[in-house]
Amino acid sequence: MDLKLLEELCLSGGPSGFEDEVMGIVMDELKDHSADLNIDVMGNITGFKKGESYTKTKLLLSAHMDEVGFIVNYITDDGFLKFSTIGGISPLVLCGKKVLVGKNKIPGVIGLKPVHLVKQKDECENVPNADELCIDVGAKDREDAENSVNIGDFAVFDSIFQVQGSSIISKALDDRVGCALLVEFIKKKSPFDFFFSFSAQEEIGLRGAKAASYRINPDAAIVLEATTACDILGVKDEKKVCVLGDGPVLTYMDKTTVYSREYLNLANNLAKENKVKVQMKRLVSGGNDSGAIHVSRSGIKTISISLPCRYLHSAFSVIDLEDLKETERLLQLLFEAILR
Amino acid sequence: MQNLISKLCATSGVSGGEKLVAEIAADELSKCADIYLDTNFNNVFGRIGSARAKKRVLLDAHIDQIGLIVTRVEDGFLRVASCGSLDSRILAGSAVKIFGKQELIGVVSSVPPHLSDKKDKITPVKEICIDTALSKEEAENLIPIGSYVAFLDSGSKLLGKRICACGLDNRSSVAALILCARLIHEANLDWDEIGCSINFLFSSREEIGGYVGAKIGSYVIDPTEAIVLDVSFATQPGVDCQRAGELSKGPLLGVAPSLSKRLLDVFSSIAFDNNIPYQLEVMSDRTGTNADAICTNAQGVETFLVSMPLRYMHTPYEVMDLEDIENTVRLLSAYFLGY
Numbered sequence: 001m002d003l004k005l006l007e008e009l010c011l012s013g014g015p016s017g018f019e020d021e022v023m024g025i026v027m028d029e030l031k032d033h034s035a036d037l038n039i040d041v042m043g044n045i046t047g048f049k050k051g052e053s054y055t056k057t058k059l060l061l062s063a064h065m066d067e068v069g070f071i072v073n074y075i076t077d078d079g080f081l082k083f084s085t086i087g088g089i090s091p092l093v094l095c096g097k098k099v100l101v102g103k104n105k106i107p108g109v110i111g112l113k114p115v116h117l118v119k120q121k122d123e124c125e126n127v128p129n130a131d132e133l134c135i136d137v138g139a140k141d142r143e144d145a146e147n148s149v150n151i152g153d154f155a156v157f158d159s160i161f162q163v164q165g166s167s168i169i170s171k172a173l174d175d176r177v178g179c180a181l182l183v184e185f186i187k188k189k190s191p192f193d194f195f196f197s198f199s200a201q202e203e204i205g206l207r208g209a210k211a212a213s214y215r216i217n218p219d220a221a222i223v224l225e226a227t228t229a230c231d232i233l234g235v236k237d238e239k240k241v242c243v244l245g246d247g248p249v250l251t252y253m254d255k256t257t258v259y260s261r262e263y264l265n266l267a268n269n270l271a272k273e274n275k276v277k278v279q280m281k282r283l284v285s286g287g288n289d290s291g292a293i294h295v296s297r298s299g300i301k302t303i304s305i306s307l308p309c310r311y312l313h314s315a316f317s318v319i320d321l322e323d324l325k326e327t328e329r330l331l332q333l334l335f336e337a338i339l340r
Numbered sequence: 341m342q343n344l345i346s347k348l349c350a351t352s353g354v355s356g357g358e359k360l361v362a363e364i365a366a367d368e369l370s371k372c373a374d375i376y377l378d379t380n381f382n383n384v385f386g387r388i389g390s391a392r393a394k395k396r397v398l399l400d401a402h403i404d405q406i407g408l409i410v411t412r413v414e415d416g417f418l419r420v421a422s423c424g425s426l427d428s429r430i431l432a433g434s435a436v437k438i439f440g441k442q443e444l445i446g447v448v449s450s451v452p453p454h455l456s457d458k459k460d461k462i463t464p465v466k467e468i469c470i471d472t473a474l475s476k477e478e479a480e481n482l483i484p485i486g487s488y489v490a491f492l493d494s495g496s497k498l499l500g501k502r503i504c505a506c507g508l509d510n511r512s513s514v515a516a517l518i519l520c521a522r523l524i525h526e527a528n529l530d531w532d533e534i535g536c537s538i539n540f541l542f543s544s545r546e547e548i549g550g551y552v553g554a555k556i557g558s559y560v561i562d563p564t565e566a567i568v569l570d571v572s573f574a575t576q577p578g579v580d581c582q583r584a585g586e587l588s589k590g591p592l593l594g595v596a597p598s599l600s601k602r603l604l605d606v607f608s609s610i611a612f613d614n615n616i617p618y619q620l621e622v623m624s625d626r627t628g629t630n631a632d633a634i635c636t637n638a639q640g641v642e643t644f645l646v647s648m649p650l651r652y653m654h655t656p657y658e659v660m661d662l663e664d665i666e667n668t669v670r671l672l673s674a675y676f677l678g679y
Contacts, residue, residue, distance in 0.1 A: 080577060090453045092462075096430025096655035098494060098504065107496045109504045109659055111652035113578040115427035116628075124429065125462050134577055136651065136659055138498025140588065148499055158494060160435065162445050167473035169435070169445055232449045233417040233469040239455055310471065314433035316447040318473050 001184060001324055003163065005029065009176035013100055013156040015069025015086040016204040019043050021103075022065040022179070026198050029183045034196075043200035044212040051190035055339045059194045060218035060300075061185065062209060062289055063178030063225070064202035067171070068313045070099060070155040072135070079139030081108065081149060084130060087203030091127045093314040099135055102153040108135040157315035166321045167244070173319050174312040175202070175288075178224035181327065185335075192339040202289050206256065209289035213296035220263075220301045220338055222331070225288045226319065227251070227281065229308035238282060242308040244320040247277025248327040249306040253284050256291025263303035263338070270333045277326045281306070305330055341662060341669075342503065344368065344518060348511040352437055352490035354407030355423045355548040358382035361403055361511070365542050368518045372525030373540060382544040383557045388524055389537030398539045398563035398641070399520065399672070400554055400630050401513035401570065402546030405506075406654050408436070408465070408489035416479045418446065418470040420489060424547030429462050430655045435492040436470060440483035445492065446470040491656035501662040502587070508650055508658040513569040514542050516648070516668050523673040538676060539563060543630060551633035558637040566643040567603070567672065568631040571660070572621055574649035585649040588661040590617030591668040594645030596627050598635050603644035610674050616667050621647055646672065 005025075014022035026045055030037055034047040045065075068087035075081055081101070095112045110133055118124050135155065139145035159171035179198055186196055195216045200208035213221065231243040242249045250267055251259055271278040294302035307327055310318040353361030362382045366375050373386035384403065406424030413419075418438070432450035437443055449469045470489065472479045495505025505511075517540055524538060531537060539561045543553030558566065572592050573584035585592045593607050611618040626632050627645050635643035648668055651659040 076577075078577075088453075090432075090450070092450055092453075093433030096427070096434060096652070096657060098496075098657050107498055107504065109498075109652065109657040111576060111655060111657065111659065112427070112429060113576070114573055114653040114655075115425060115429070116653065117573065117579060117583060127429065127462060136498070136504075136576070138500055138502030138504070138659065140500060144499060160445070160492070160494070164445055164472075165474040165478050169447060169473055228452050230452055230455050232451070232471065233414055235451065235455070241452075241455075311433060311447060311450055312452075314450065316433065316435045318447060318471060 001180060001328065005183060006177060006180040007161040009179055010161055010170040010172050011159065013105065014066055015154050015156055016066040016201040018154040019065045019200045026065065026179060026183060030186060033187050040211060040215060042208045042211045044208045045198040046212050046216055047196055049186050049190055049194050049196060051192040051194065053192055055192045057220055057339055058218045059339060060197060060213060060216050060221040061182055061194060062197040062199055062221060062223050062293060063182045064175045064199045064208065064289055065179055066200055066203050067156060068203050072101065072149060072151055072153045072155065075142050075145050075151060077142050079141045079145040080134040080136055081145065082134050083155065086154065089313050091129050094130060094133060095128065097315050098158040099155040100158050101135065101137060101149055101155040106137050106148050107158065108137040108155065111136050159315050168319050168321065169316055171315050171317060173309050173317045174226035177226055177307055177319060181224050181331065185331065191336060199289055206289050206292035210292040213293040213300065217297060218300055221293045222334065223288055223290045223293065223302065223304040225304050225306040226309040226312055227306035228286060228312055229310045232310065241283045242279055242281055244308050244310060245322055246279040247323055248330050249279055249281050249308055251281040251304055251306065254287045255285060256287030257294050257302065259290065259303050260301040263301060266337055267303060267330065267334050270337055271330060274333055276329050278330060341515065341519060341665060345505065345512060345515045346495060348515055349495055349505040349507045350493055352439065353404055354488040354490050355404040355545045357439065357488040358404050358544045362542065365403060365514055369521055369540060372521045381553055381556055383553050384542035386521060386540035387537055388521065389531030391537065393531065393535055393537035395536040395565065396539055396561060396563045397536065398541060398558060398561050398566040398634065399517055400541045400543055400566060400568045400634060401517050402510050402553060402630055403514050403542040404544050404547055405490065405509065406547045410483060410485055410487045410489060412485065413480050413483055416472050416474050416476050417449065418472060418483065420465065420470060422465045425654060426465060427654050428465050431468055432463065434656055436489050437492050438472065438483060439488045442482060444472060444482065446472050446489065498659065502659060503662060504657045504659045506656050508660050509571045509653055512571060512648060512660055512665055516569060516665050519669045520673045524676050527677050546630055551630050554630035555633045558634045562638060563641055566634045566641045568629055568634060568643065568645045570629045570647050571650040572647035573653060574651045576651045585619045585621060587649050587651065588663055589619050590664060591671055592619045592621035592647040592649060594621050594623065594627060594647065596623040599631060600642045600644045603642065607671065607675065611671055614670065614674050616671050
């Protein structure tokens with residue numbers, strides 16, 4: 001995979017509803033590879049990829065462009081920005097992080113009271129909620145802040161893109177890695193026609209995908225995602241959800257979808273025959289755009305292929321390069337098997 | 341100034357592991373003072389004037405920063421202990437630099453909310469682990485026990501003249517003293533004639549208790565007078581002006597039982613005469629700085645404390661105003677150039 005593209009996608013800022021920068025990158029990549037690229041009302045990019053042959057099954061490949069982030073909802077007299085989170089961010093990972101506010105990427109700090117001045121025991125043990133925190137952009141007062149920031153501006157975590165060993169460390173790998181996989185897949189020569197969607201607003205309730213799948217009206221869908229890996233020290237094997245390095249994750253059921261058994265068996269068999277590493281998700285938890293897609297119109301046969309990802313929804317998440325390779329292989333095999 | 345601060349902050353130097361940053365500071369200081377680097381304790385000495393001068397003024401700033409030290413390598417993860425009073429509330433989800441056989445990036449592990457049994461409780465340092473994103477074997481080969489770990493610095497300019505960076509406590513003071521040294525050097529006064537020497541000390545190991553660097557360093561210098569430069573709390577949400585100075589309102593002059601009242605008068609007059617804004621920081625007991633150790637060196641040293649206001653102390657992104665640092669440089673150098 002082209003890691004340059006993944007880096008560009010990860011470091012661009014696009015929480016739900018503010019996907020413009022990501023959209024720009026994807027549109028730019030695809031402009032010569034699809035005849036009818038379209039950006040709809042919700043901010044989804046949808047399109048059709050002409051393959052070598054027509055297929056009876058209308059297949060949709062989907063990944064979401066948005067990431068979790070913040071929205072400025074108030075500016076205090078002292079010039080601090082009060083905010084809410086966009087999507088699910090644990091209050092545990094907020095304190096002491098740097099963020100970039102708005103399109104102009106104004107740097108700000110989510111600070112907290114110095115530990116020296118914390119007298120109450122519960123104050124050092126309990127995590128402050130987002131509404132107790134604020135972003136410091138260095139403004140002297142409200143007016144000073146308002147010269148650079150508006151109420152309603154978004155913010156995202158500031159991060160890095162680092163390849164170390166066989167891992168990638170960055171923010172928003174959920175689901176820019178899906179976007180990168182999909183972009184590359186579209187740019188390749190395809191044996192069959194297919195449709196695709198880069199959806200908006202997944203993190204706030206699968207909203208973009210609902211509209212996109214209605215518009216495309218497919219028979220079947222493959223959703224490319226990143227899913228929680230909890231394979232960290234001290235976690236029992238059965239609680240790990242999935243494990244980095246064990247290949248792409250197939251899910252039979254999560255909080256939003258019961259996946260197509262037919263496709264699941266197909267994917268598992270293909271993996272076995274072709275010696276592609278795959279793993280089954282070990283917990284019924286989370287959800288993704290499949291939740292909206294599989295109930296679109298009169299119902300759509302849906303499967304998701306997810307990359308195991310540690311610490312998603314935080315400033316620094318981790319995926320494995322081998323998993324990425326195996327995911328590319330499985331996607332190709334499954335795609336051809338569904339359409340053949 | 342911002343370049344110098346960025347350079348100093350970008351180089352980690354956790355207490356006891358200050359080697360790299362001490363070398364950079366020594367290099368900067370060597371352009372304007374006679375320097376000596378204590379490679380055993382990582383103390384940096386710089387002197388303008390004679391070691392035998394009758395009046396020997398010590399200008400001290402600690403050069404170390406808080407961080408972590410690796411106690412165990414386990415399945416590609418690290419167990420750590422803290423160096424200095426680390427704020428465990430900011431650990432989860434932070435990126436760190438690991439100083440193993442090579443410099444590596446790590447991420448402080450956090451359990452996803454749906455798997456956490458103690459949802460809103462902070463994990464204490466001894467229970468956290470750092471994800472090296474490496475395999476078991478790679479991690480064991482590259483990261484010896486005892487390796488230092490510091491927060492990843494990606495400091496930047498904020499609005500106006502404010503900045504955020506990791507380790508502004510106390511690299512901002514080191515930067516300020518280097519700038520003072522430059523000004524004093526450029527003034528080209530005859531310090532032998534004046535009968536005074538100015539002795540810079542960038543002391544190690546302040547954050548881990550005992551003020552080891554300052555204690556040893558001041559013994560070596562044997563000063564007749566000492567000025568300690570450090571950072572102190574600035575007002576921020578949750579911290580009002582009763583307990584803190586304000587950002588952008590100038591250096592804080594220390595008022596405390598153990599600090600020199602004479603020097604307080606001297607520095608407030610200099611500030612007044614030169615139109616330098618300043619604030620007072622009143623403490624009733626220990627100052628919590630190197631001043632506590634230096635004032636009892638040998639037969640006792642007349643000691644004064646100047647602090648610069650800083651927000652979010654001991655988090656990966658401390659915030660300061662460059663103007664406060666500039667004003668501190670003006671104040672301190674005016675003290676010497678008035679001779």
